[in-house]
Amino acid sequence: MPAYLSKQSSILIVDDDINLIHMLSQILKDFGRILFATGGEKALEIAKEQKPDLILLDVEMAPMDGYEVCRSLKHDDAFGNCAIIFMTANVGMEVEVACLDAGAVDFIAKPFNPPVVRARVRTHLRLKHNSAALESLAQHDAMTGLYNRGYFNQAIESEYRRLQRHHLPLGIALVDIDYFKNYNDSYGHIAGDATLIAVAKALELATKRPGELVARYGGEEFVVLLPQVDKSILLQYGLMLCETVRALQIPHTASRCSQHITISVGLSLMTPSQDTSPSKLLEQADRALYQAKNNGRNRCQFFAELA
Numbered sequence: 001m002p003a004y005l006s007k008q009s010s011i012l013i014v015d016d017d018i019n020l021i022h023m024l025s026q027i028l029k030d031f032g033r034i035l036f037a038t039g040g041e042k043a044l045e046i047a048k049e050q051k052p053d054l055i056l057l058d059v060e061m062a063p064m065d066g067y068e069v070c071r072s073l074k075h076d077d078a079f080g081n082c083a084i085i086f087m088t089a090n091v092g093m094e095v096e097v098a099c100l101d102a103g104a105v106d107f108i109a110k111p112f113n114p115p116v117v118r119a120r121v122r123t124h125l126r127l128k129h130n131s132a133a134l135e136s137l138a139q140h141d142a143m144t145g146l147y148n149r150g151y152f153n154q155a156i157e158s159e160y161r162r163l164q165r166h167h168l169p170l171g172i173a174l175v176d177i178d179y180f181k182n183y184n185d186s187y188g189h190i191a192g193d194a195t196l197i198a199v200a201k202a203l204e205l206a207t208k209r210p211g212e213l214v215a216r217y218g219g220e221e222f223v224v225l226l227p228q229v230d231k232s233i234l235l236q237y238g239l240m241l242c243e244t245v246r247a248l249q250i251p252h253t254a255s256r257c258s259q260h261i262t263i264s265v266g267l268s269l270m271t272p273s274q275d276t277s278p279s280k281l282l283e284q285a286d287r288a289l290y291q292a293k294n295n296g297r298n299r300c301q302f303f304a305e306l307a
């Protein structure tokens, strides 16, 4: 059974007619987890908590009709990106247009033809699943599974703006594997890839606070976004990253600073404001990383203005 037709999918049925909910639950029971609501308010509550993949939504309900529920769902990111199929007894061009204008992906006429309901639900679950998979592919680095640079750039922009509103600090760590070119030259690219994956995994395991995000920044470069840290937490984190990678004990006889794979880390920290920018924060981390390398690698360095 494909993933989109497994228990991973959830379908919310919203109708003020409980008999109709029973009937639809029977028709769709093998398509995933079935949730239901008999009114608009309850539907919004469930949608917010459960973020269903698909919502079958009755148009004719009172006091809150289907259009109003749909507008609320489409207006607020908290509901996630669910697909909505309207169900209505009033078929006609105008209703069809109104349904699609309100943000629905499809509509189904009442009374139902069960095979048609199943076919449409199956199609929209598949589309939903495919678009989620595409979105995930676009955000991740295929080799390490970490977020990619494009996603990181979006994340740092939005974190920067969020923390600027709250006058809270934002830290970043720029990480580079020491003498990685030498490693590839002496151990080969297959071993090189395995080492990148091992280091990526170690960085991810070492990065645990909510809101923190590890991304692959370039070839052997990684970057970590660290919201709401102070200088001492950031320094501790940098030291811990270096230690975590050393503890992997991946042999590297071509390294000029150790017998094993090590990293250099550049750290920078600022409270976002209008006078500065995410790229300034990155530039400072890059300069700190350069210093860490100049000072012998296998260490972390905090960016300091006069250093």
Ligand SMILES: [Mg+2]
Residues within 6 Å of the ligand: 015, 016, 017, 058, 059, 060, 061
């Ligand atoms: Mg109704």
